[in-house]
Amino acid sequence: MKAQEDSISAGGATDSPVAPPAGRATRPAPKSRRGIRTRAALIAAARTVFEADGFVDARINDITKTAGVASGSFYTHFDGKEEIFAEVVEQMREEMLHPHVRARGGSADPREWIAAANREYLRSYRRNARLMAVLEQVARIDQQFAALRAERASAFIDRNAALIRDLQARGLVTPRLDPRVTALALSSMVSKMAYLVFVEGEKVGFDTLLDTLNWIWFNALQLPESPIEPA
Numbered sequence: 547m548k549a550q551e552d553s554i555s556a557g558g559a560t561d562s563p564v565a566p567p568a569g570r571a572t573r574p575a576p577k578s579r580r581g582i583r584t585r586a587a588l589i590a591a592a593r594t595v596f597e598a599d600g601f602v603d604a605r606i607n608d609i610t611k612t613a614g615v616a617s618g619s620f621y622t623h624f625d626g627k628e629e630i631f632a633e634v635v636e637q638m639r640e641e642m643l644h645p646h647v648r649a650r651g652g653s654a655d656p657r658e659w660i661a662a663a664n665r666e667y668l669r670s671y672r673r674n675a676r677l678m679a680v681l682e683q684v685a686r687i688d689q690q691f692a693a694l695r696a697e698r699a700s701a702f703i704d705r706n707a708a709l710i711r712d713l714q715a716r717g718l719v720t721p722r723l724d725p726r727v728t729a730l731a732l733s734s735m736v737s738k739m740a741y742l743v744f745v746e747g748e749k750v751g752f753d754t755l756l757d758t759l760n761w762i763w764f765n766a767l768q769l770p771e772s773p774i775e776p777a
Contacts, residue, residue, distance in 0.1 A: 576623065581622075581623075584615055584623065585623045587615060588613045588619070588620060588630065589630065589634060591610070591612035591614075592604075592634050593677060594612055595608045595609050595612055597676040597680065600683055601683055602687070606620055606626075609630070631680075632694070634677065635677075635691075638678075641670060641674065642667070642670040642674060656713055656718065656769060657769050659709075660760065660764070664759050664760055664763070665756055668740055668752065668759075671740040672740075678744070682741070703730050704726075707728070710723065710729055711725045718767075718770070719767045720768060728766065732763055732766060735759065735762065739755060
């Protein structure tokens, strides 16, 4: 179960790479230090502008102004708003999908893995809530970003389905549950609740949200009870 110890994410995380949307080629990374700094500044500025204005109203001039670079520098690194947004989303994905969750003290208790993964996922979602809201906006109007979002979600579900299959093989989860359908239900629950609380402002405290999601996971899988350390 080492793979699950290193990278389980009950909220729905995966190590698998996600490519930029089809048809939007990414230019080679710059080699000079100046080029690397400029590109990084543009991406950071783009995130600020997208979070403030949304995707539709964001302007390239505002991105370059926020980055403190000449307007023409943008097109040295990116073809347009869509390409730089894909890069911003990729950086967010790296943060959200690599929480470095590990079983505490080498514990073999899957409840601890699930609790830790849910906690890190929710913390990361909360940090990235404004950008997640923009991604939802873009996915509704751009089919290529909608496909990217769907691919990401499918990878989450596949990872959690693998965890459930492993627990079934160990006799800890009933074989009556379809692993992928169960993973789809539980992962969707965590992601949707994170969106409702951190994006739409549903009034639920973090500890209450985490505790509730954990217990639904544990009881859905009928995992044997054992002490779970508080968040």
